Amino acid sequence: MFVNSPESEPESEFEELHITVQNVGGITDGELTLSPGVTLLSGENASNKSSFLRGLAAVLGGPTPPIKSDADRGRVTLRTDENEYFLELSNENGDPTVTDAERFSDRTDLCELFAALGETNPIRQCLLTDGDVYELLMRPVDTAEIEAEIEQLKARKDRLDERLAELDRSEDRLPTLRTRATTLREDREEIETALREKREEIDEREAETDGNDVLDDLKEKRSERESVRNRIETQREAIRSLEDELEAVREQRDEPGTAESARDVDAVESEIEGLHHQKQQLTSTINALSPIVEMNDQLLDDEREIPEEMKSDEIVAELDPSSRTISCWTCGSTVEREEIAEQVRVVQEIIGEKRQQRETITERVRSLEEEKRQLERRRDERERLAEKERSVEAEIEQREETLSELRDEKAALDDEIESLQADAETLDERDDELLELHGEVSDLEYERGQLENELTELEREIEELEAELKNRDDLEAERESVATRLREQRERIETLERDLVTTFNESMQQVLDVLDYENVERVWIERLAGDSDAPSSTDFELHIVRSSESGAAYEDTVDSLSKSEREVIGLDVAFAGYLVHDVASELPFIVIDAVEMLDADRIRGLLNYFEDHTEYVVAAVLPEEARELEETYPTVSTASFAARS
Incomplete structure (x- = not known):
């Protein structure tokens, strides 16, 4: 395998990677040493560039690659100085099946959408067929789970609001209840005084009469x-x-x-x-x-x-x-x-x-x-x-x-x-006054008993209300916490959406400036907001602004874009997702294939832009572009693949 490296390579905290691909696509046995930065994989069409990159994407965490037609098993290995990652495949009824694997990442969605930017990349395909870009960009975010949590938080907040409203009503009742309790205590004291007086009078009367x-x-x-x-x-x-x-x-x-x-x-x-x-x-x-x-x-x-x-x-x-x-x-x-x-x-x-x-x-x-x-x-x-x-x-x-x-x-x-x-x-009438006094005592004791029962119930109610009010601070704190979480969940998707739109619009303008498409003034995404409680109803609308020969700007449709323009926009949409979802922290790789529609200068501009934001960029190019770029990037030929395939 021929390697032509530039004179100076940028320093990196990362390491060289060694990739081997066996019986994948059209490759019997191929290998590559990948250094940090941009690496070009050079070869003619049908020289197994795509097969090698699909094998690399697979061991990183992407889609399963095809097995060589005359082989029963295949394997891809990615070795670092400290670890080895691998993917073992078998041919099951004509379909490739993973039999064992230790991939670089288990985030298949991130790799397939934002790191493995080959011709079959879903976002690139979406731009070619005018599909739903929003769904693909937001796929790593479980919007259904977030919406379900929003509903749960809303229900919990409503219950807390009702409970706090009840406490407010209870607090408003407390002064009345306390006033009533004070009145009952005063009435009871008056009855106690009356009872003492009646009993003293009974004692005096009984002392004056014979005992009964x-x-x-x-x-x-x-x-x-x-x-x-x-x-x-x-x-x-x-x-x-x-x-x-x-x-x-x-x-x-x-x-x-x-x-x-x-x-x-x-x-x-x-x-x-x-x-x-x-x-x-x-x-x-x-x-x-x-x-x-x-x-x-x-x-x-x-x-x-x-x-x-x-x-x-x-x-x-x-x-x-x-x-x-x-x-x-x-x-x-x-x-x-x-x-x-x-x-x-x-x-x-x-x-x-x-x-x-x-x-x-x-x-x-x-x-x-x-x-x-x-x-x-x-x-x-x-x-x-x-x-x-x-x-x-x-x-x-x-x-x-x-x-x-x-x-x-x-x-x-x-x-x-x-x-x-x-x-x-x-008894005899001479005791009538004494009996009357005893009757009055009985009536007073009954009235006192009624007062005490009412007072006991009232004091219990007041005690329960005061105990509940003591917990109001905790309820208010919980309500604030729930409200904050609810707000965060509502804003979480919106923030991602806005970040995606902003990142794409800014990066797309920079890419257009670098690639110098003459009559494309601007390509931008507009966020069409949905219901705050149903984030999934949001949509992204792609706008194309061109300039006429007279220099006047006008809005055009996606259908009018050339294949080259669509491919570049598709790559940039995917790269916007790569940045916003922080894919580099999980997968510091971008694997690019099928850029034959771009000339060498535009490929260089695109690769330089990607290189600024990730550690490893691997791109497949034709030999004519490779010859113009080999002084800029390390270049690897696929000749050895063809020789062994």
């Missing part, structure tokens, strides 16, 4: 009921306090510093044990090698202590001490002192590496032991909180049972008091 068993029992039962009512209130307060404590315990349990780690103590202990085993092995190796080094160092440093049977009497050795030979004490063969010294240095380096590895393991063990201690502290704290949670839950359950029993007891006392009240009504 029914009235005494009634008084006693009312006293008991008052005691039970106080105990009920005490239990309620205790339960509310315990519920607050339980919530605090659960919040503490869920804090990042306390929450359970995905990595447990057993896993850390297992890793520490494995490292200790590795460290013991390294120590054993060091201990085994060290005496060997020490013994050989001693023999080499102090010749007088070398046993006679290990010395050589060669005269040359006397003249050149480094060439003196010694009988190896391990195998008995004769070796030069310098060879032993070199081996000792090698062993010393091995010992140094083993010691460094042992030190690294020691540091890792220290780190793991600290991690283990932290995990144990977290575990102990979780266990303490879990025990506390169980204890509080048990106490709440016990107090709720007690509260239920007290309510039952109060209900029984209510029944007894009602019965005694009925009995008291049959």
